[in-house]
Amino acid sequence: MCPNPATGDCHWDGSPRHRRHPRPLRVAATSPSRLLRAGQSGRCRRCGNRIDIYQRTDQRPIALHPAEVATEQVPDSCRWHLAGGIAHPHGDGSAWCRIPHIVLCPGSTPTPRLGRRLEEVRRQLALHTRRLIDTGTFTPTTLADSPPATGAPAPARPVVQMLLSRYLADSPLENIRCVAQTRHRLRCTCPVLDSTSPAGTWKLLPAGPQRGQLALPDTLMAVYDLSHLPYPEQARWRTQHCPAHAAPRGAADLALAGWQVFDPLLHTAHIYTRLPHHPAGHSRGR
Known part of the structure; x- marks a missing residue:
């Protein structure tokens, strides 16, 4: 029995191989932010968890929790929404909103009082931070920059x-x-x-x-x-x-x-x- 060698366009069993062509990322000319979405993700230097970075209305960056949270579970001062790639410091009237990562970060003390659901999210982030530290993939650092020596x-x-x-x-x-x-x-x-x-x-x-x-x-x-x-x-x-x-x-x-x-x-x-x-x-x- 002769084997059926795989070709460049087919799998070993002869089924067609579907190739996904990469789609280039572009920024619309009318976008208020020139930052590509691919460059807006990072890791918190305090806890190592993922953060999404956006520009605020005053052009300063803010790190948001990557997942949306029910608006009723978030204090009014912590509600943010996105419009045109810009983060706005209030809700947009919907049932979901974004929340700053600093509120949930295990490496910081939350200023507002969190509810049960947000405290559970904070505990999950803390467990993930502990796993990263135990495996040696993350070392927490302080955000406070000391002045250089004389x-x-x-x-x-x-x-x-x-x-x-x-x-x-x-x-x-x-x-x-x-x-x-x-x-x-x-x-x-x-x-x-x-x-x-x-x-x-x-x-x-x-x-x-x-x-x-x-x-x-x-x-x-x-x-x-x-x-x-x-x-x-x-x-x-x-x-x-x-x-x-x-x-x-x-x-x-x-x-x-x-x-x-x-x-x-x-x-x-x-x-x-x-x-x-x-x-x-x-x-x-x-």
Whole structure:
């Protein structure tokens, strides 16, 4: 009996092989968010459980629990809904809503009082965290960033001034990575700080106030100033794109930009009163 060898289009028994062609992800031109849905999932650094990251109406990121929860089981202050890829801090009138992950995270203490159903979800997440720790696939880390030691070459989270505002970065300037998608559907590996583009200037500027924030004592802080650069260059930094992906409405994004609006009261640990030692290509000013 002669065996029936499998061909490229058929299984070993001769049945047709159905191949699924990959469908490219695209972002609609009318979408308020340029972030692809594939880039909005991650893992919580405190508990290791899955989170869905969305932009809020103020363009700041928020981590939501990936599953919907019955609205009647969620306190009013914890109800969120999605519209056009943007998270809104209230319910939309339906029987289901989304809830911030921080409310259910086993690594944090919930501020609102949870009901029986949400406490059960929190216990399940805690059990999953314990399994990840026992198998060695997850090591919990704290979200609080300590300031670098004295004499460090640069702040671990520098303050950058651009587009008439100040923003706190999530990593050193040299490590800020482009968030755009490449043609291979991967995140771009190029840094935002490019040697061929105009560089910013380290300056000692007053710590506040900014845009109606509370006034602080006259304190000079180290700021990486981009305000003297042309608007397209400042916009490139704000959107966290490398020069190759700086074209407006070009490639979609696979991650959220890591900027936070700098608040001198909330981010006191990241205020440095001395100019850092800077690498080549960075200028200093006073």
